[in-house]
Amino acid sequence: MAQAEGGYYVPHSSWWPIIGSVGVTALVVGIAMWLEGMGASLWVTGIGAVITLIMVIGWFGDVVREGVKGLYSDQVDRSLRWGMIWFIFSEVMFFAAFFGALFYARVFSVPWLSGEDPATSRLLWDSMVLSWPTAGPGNVGMEFQPMGPWPLPTINTLILLTSGVTLTIAHHALKAGNRGRLVTYMWFTVALGLLFTGLQGYEYYEAYAHLNLRLDTGIYGSTFFMLTGFHGVHVVIGTLMLAVISLRCMKGHFSPDSHFGFEASAWYWHFVDVVWLGVFIFVYVL
Known part of the structure; x- marks a missing residue:
């Protein structure tokens, strides 16, 4: 597993940060709604959790693939x-x-x-x-x-x-x-x-x-x-x-x-x- 020689690896542009922001925001808002006893809280929380999970799997998957390819110095x-x-x-x-x-x-x-x-x-x-x-x-x-x-x-x-x-x-x-x-x-x-x-x-x-x-x-x-x-x-x-x-x-x-x-x-x-x-x-x- 060869490492990159010198320099600093700059990853390609990615949508994962904004996707993660949307997921975490929905998750926190859903939990706040649940604490306030609002009816749609479980739906909002669930959607936020799913989006956050997709972001984690996708983003960390990219990091793993980059590391395995030896792109990191x-x-x-x-x-x-x-x-x-x-x-x-x-x-x-x-x-x-x-x-x-x-x-x-x-x-x-x-x-x-x-x-x-x-x-x-x-x-x-x-x-x-x-x-x-x-x-x-x-x-x-x-x-x-x-x-x-x-x-x-x-x-x-x-x-x-x-x-x-x-x-x-x-x-x-x-x-x-x-x-x-x-x-x-x-x-x-x-x-x-x-x-x-x-x-x-x-x-x-x-x-x-x-x-x-x-x-x-x-x-x-x-x-x-x-x-x-x-x-x-x-x-x-x-x-x-x-x-x-x-x-x-x-x-x-x-x-x-x-x-x-x-x-x-x-x-x-x-x-x-x-x-x-x-x-x-x-x-x-x-």
Whole structure:
């Protein structure tokens, strides 16, 4: 897989950016309509999702074909790496917002409303006593059980940590030129990602069916489902990325010296692992 010699590859003109803009806009507008209870929201959301999916498949397909043809120079490779680094940084900030909301609610809001600041407590919710986890003063009396770390969250933690190990083994196999070992451990990683998603789905069923823990269960329910839910979405996306990379490995798209597509997916998956450790400690354990 020869690389372009010198220069900087300039791709041909493409409609994918505008198509993606239309799809993402329709998707966001559809979700906003759904939150407002508007009737056509599911249609708008579905159309936006389909357009976005077509854009992702088409655009990434073009990038893969360009890479396989050897059109990318070392400078393009560096640009792709920096692009992935900034993308992951944006994801770090995304989750930092939700962890910040959890921290503020637990460390500041609950103590203030429970009398740590008498003036605030008397003004807003007189004689209110709260302790975490709580649904909040507006939902006093709402009976629910918090989700503990055992057994499903702990099992899922072990699954994700194991997936990080299998992915690392696959990476070393790729650099060693051992394609059979590479493909085997890549599919192991994909299977572990699917298992994590399945167990989290069962955890949500238990929360709704037996713990009365829902997205509308006040501040605890909202922070719990926003953090675990968005992380779950990232696991699904990462699993799809790894599945595509596994198929590309089977087709021989990567070499020991040129495999940024593999590395980008691996970076993303390890990021997902690290975020889960934070979720596990601050949402389930503490």
